[in-house]
Amino acid sequence: MDEVDEARRAPHRVVITGLGVVTSIGIGVPEFLAGLRSGRSAVKPITAFDTAGFAYSNGCGIEDFDPADWIKTVDPQELGRAAQFSVAAARMAAADAGLAPADLRDRRVLVSVGTTDGESRDLDELIERQLAEGPEALDPVVARRATAGLLSASVVRELELVDAEAVTIPTACAAGNYAIGSGYDAIRAGEVEVVLAGGADAICRKTFTGFYRLGTIAPEVCQPFDRDRKGILTGEGAGILLMESLESALRRGARIYAEVLGYGLNCDAHHPVAPDRDSLARCIELAHRNAGVEPGQVDFISAHGTGTKANDVTEAGAIRQVFAEPPPTVSVKGMLGHTMGAASALASAACALAITEGFIPPTVNHRETDEECGLDPVPNHARTADVRVVQNNALAFGGNNAVLILGRYGPE
Amino acid sequence: MTTAAPATTGAGPVGAAGDELVLTAWSAVTPFGLDRAEFGAGVLAGRTAVGELDREQYPGPYARAGLVPGFSAAEALGRKGTRTMDRVTALAVTAVDRLIAECGPGLLERPERVGLVLGTGHGSVQSIMDFTRDSLTGEKPYHVDPARFPNTVMNRAAGQSAIWHGIKGPNSTIAGGRLTGLLALNYAARLHRGGHCDQVICGAAEEYSVQRAWLEWAGGTGAEELGEGGTVVLLESAAGAAAAGRRPLARLLGVRFRAHQGPGTAGAALTACVRAALERAGRSAEEVRLVAPLGGDEEWDAVVEALGGAAPRRLDCRPLTGDTAAAATSLQLAAVLASVERGELSEGQLALVTGTDRDGQVGCAVLGV
Incomplete structure (x- = not known):
């Protein structure tokens, strides 16, 4: 059975039929969904590394993740923590879509995983050992697994796929949307039949320290769009979406969470870390045009919303530039922390669930909305809503913007 | 040509789908030199560019490597803007610089329609591990150089290449072990067919560093000598190349x-x-x-x-x-x-x-x- 058409054939519609989520507010769709609905937060002191000497070190780590529960084929010790997350989430997404690994083996599959740090947590551990015992003492197993490519390649190994392409997309904190977007293009053009796409990252000293030094780590909690917001909390996890063509989903009677309507990418080409309002506004417009939607059709925006002073005011400014009347604009980072390369993938999963379940997830830890942001952040409590079109923003270091548009699939 | 708004929801961007993709330019910063002609002459003649390492500058498990001769960020790109630029970023920026110089400024006439897709192994493991080392050895764990933090993020080379040259289209970083270059090429082709850009500058960069050498050595890839380099190609539609007067290679x-x-x-x-x-x-x-x-x-x-x-x-x-x-x-x-x-x-x-x-x-x- 060769489902793959030539690229020049009519484009396929692309739908999401499976979700895999490893998060600090819940592992697996039911727990994650319950967390989103109830505004769960998992803030606690970071235990991933020794935080002595930092004045504060809260984060959103995952403490109840046992890789052996999820990873069956590959030896989990051969994987860094980020790859363990991505493999677990990919297994979940396939199962959630009703596809056994054997079902995937005769299909042409693209695995596309975004990340900020790859296995930097392993690199932290390696340099610590190197400082203590010299470079000759570097652990060969850890040195071997500390590479970004394994975040996607390990999914192929775990599922024992055959006709597969594994690509990791380390476009920092927007990487999840990049990975999903590329997967959308591949199905749309008939290049592949199934895509497992998303993002994964693990909390590490390196990134916590960098953000801390920049003064962008919040002492206690992450408060996107709040007047008193003080920054990000580093988080971890993975979100993987299983995508396929609409024909494929309908043929096998799969549950459809949402349709991917399109996405837009651009680059500020201006500053290594500071976001650019005009450039982000152009990226939002690009996404709308590519998805064929008007601003007025967007029911809510899942913002990048990191909770830093600069991000939230810049992002809100860009949104107000494009939307005469901005829709509710939320950030799930209040609940999940900033899960880096997983962030926009987990937000996409949240958007897909919001469409299916008819609600808008809340922005938690919210006291008073910053007037300068001027948005409705759906404070603290989820809101029941008829959600047809959602916009998911992502921004990254390097001036990289990625905006994804999801829509409800169904007879209108 | 612009991406016209499609009439129906979910129709996606209108791109160059079906149009043939061609490679019209390339650059290569390699152990043979900064010029692609040097690379071509060396590789086609089967000549080795692996040489003895300066062991003071490059201690570590290897005595020999393929280094880009005399290369440093300041040498290749000037002092301005290169103080904190790491080697892999400089290799990428230089490769992109040489490609743009050859194509002329017309290439960036519409910078928002030019994409950049760059492959990497794990960014600069030297930059990443140096940063953590400073956190572990400083008086305080946050006594690190904030200007070097972006070097520890794997899309630094792609982002900095875009900033250096004002490339405003999609900017993506790709990783996939030793197939990274092919994966970047396929990603770039997909991006183009999806209508997200008219031209894509696409390639990969890898630096030689003492830290990378230790990791490769410890990870057991064998006694093989290591090398470094940065190379990019220009990918576009045949029609676009013809309109710009670039001859497909x-x-x-x-x-x-x-x-x-x-x-x-x-x-x-x-x-x-x-x-x-x-x-x-x-x-x-x-x-x-x-x-x-x-x-x-x-x-x-x-x-x-x-x-x-x-x-x-x-x-x-x-x-x-x-x-x-x-x-x-x-x-x-x-x-x-x-x-x-x-x-x-x-x-x-x-x-x-x-x-x-x-x-x-x-x-x-x-x-x-």
């Missing part, structure tokens, strides 16, 4: 990947992969006259098997430059383009770039003249 007829289950199965996977790529391109094995493989004889035998015993010319890079890891398959592509420029392939003939990665994947690109 080669047509991109397909990129294909396949999984393998470890040593012993990689050969069969690559044979199947090459066959599938040729079949999808609608071309026959006899047309293949040049192959640039990543690996050794096992890989070569698998390719020859796929070609039904035909014996194309074999063009090796890795023994000449050292193992350039994430940049390896990009360098192989550059070697093919060097051969084409020298007129070694005639119209209708094909070249392959192939690779086998230890992490379970094989890949192949089909190029036509």
Whole structure:
């Protein structure tokens, strides 16, 4: 059975039929969904590394993740923590879509995983050992697994796929949307039949320290769009979406969470870390045009919303530039922390669930909305809503913007 | 040409779908030198560029490596803006710089329609591990240089190349072990077919550093000498190239990947992969006259098997430059383009770039003249 058409054939519609989520507010769709609905937060002191000497070190780590529960084929010790997350989430997404690994083996599959740090947590551990015992003492197993490519390649190994392409997309904190977007293009053009796409990252000293030094780590909690917001909390996890063509989903009677309507990418080409309002506004417009939607059709925006002073005011400014009347604009980072390369993938999963379940997830830890942001952040409590079109923003270091548009699939 | 708004929801961008993709320019910053002509001359002559390391500057497990001669960020790009630029970023920025210089400023007439896709192994492991080292050894764990934090994020080289040259289209970083270059090429082709840009500058960069050397040594990739380099190609539609007056060097007829289950199965996977790529391109094995493989004889035998015993010319890079890891398959592509420029392939003939990665994947690109 060769489902793959030539690229020049009519484009396929692309739908999401499976979700895999490893998060600090819940592992697996039911727990994650319950967390989103109830505004769960998992803030606690970071235990991933020794935080002595930092004045504060809260984060959103995952403490109840046992890789052996999820990873069956590959030896989990051969994987860094980020790859363990991505493999677990990919297994979940396939199962959630009703596809056994054997079902995937005769299909042409693209695995596309975004990340900020790859296995930097392993690199932290390696340099610590190197400082203590010299470079000759570097652990060969850890040195071997500390590479970004394994975040996607390990999914192929775990599922024992055959006709597969594994690509990791380390476009920092927007990487999840990049990975999903590329997967959308591949199905749309008939290049592949199934895509497992998303993002994964693990909390590490390196990134916590960098953000801390920049003064962008919040002492206690992450408060996107709040007047008193003080920054990000580093988080971890993975979100993987299983995508396929609409024909494929309908043929096998799969549950459809949402349709991917399109996405837009651009680059500020201006500053290594500071976001650019005009450039982000152009990226939002690009996404709308590519998805064929008007601003007025967007029911809510899942913002990048990191909770830093600069991000939230810049992002809100860009949104107000494009939307005469901005829709509710939320950030799930209040609940999940900033899960880096997983962030926009987990937000996409949240958007897909919001469409299916008819609600808008809340922005938690919210006291008073910053007037300068001027948005409705759906404070603290989820809101029941008829959600047809959602916009998911992502921004990254390097001036990289990625905006994804999801829509409800169904007879209108 | 613009991406016109489609009439129906979910129709996606209107791009150049169906239009043939061509490669029209390339640059290569390699152990042979900063100039692609030096790379071409060296690789086509089978000359090695691996040399003795300055052991004071580069202590570590290796005595020899393929370094870009005399290369530093300040030397290649000037002092301004390079104080904190790490080596892999400088290699990437320089490769992009040389490609743009050759194409002329017209290439960036509409900078928002030019994409940049850059492959990396794990960014600069030297930058990442140095940063953590400073956190571990300083008086306070946050006594680190904030200006160097962005170097520890893997999209630094792509982002900085965009900033340096004002490239405002999609800016993506790709990683996939030693197949990174082929994966970046396929990602770039997909991006173009999806209508997200009109031209894509696409390639990969890898630096030699003491820390990378220790990791490669500890990870057990063997006693092989390491190399470094940065190379990019310009990918665009045939129609776009014609409109801009750029002559196609080669047509991109397909990129294909396949999984393998470890040593012993990689050969069969690559044979199947090459066959599938040729079949999808609608071309026959006899047309293949040049192959640039990543690996050794096992890989070569698998390719020859796929070609039904035909014996194309074999063009090796890795023994000449050292193992350039994430940049390896990009360098192989550059070697093919060097051969084409020298007129070694005639119209209708094909070249392959192939690779086998230890992490379970094989890949192949089909190029036509």
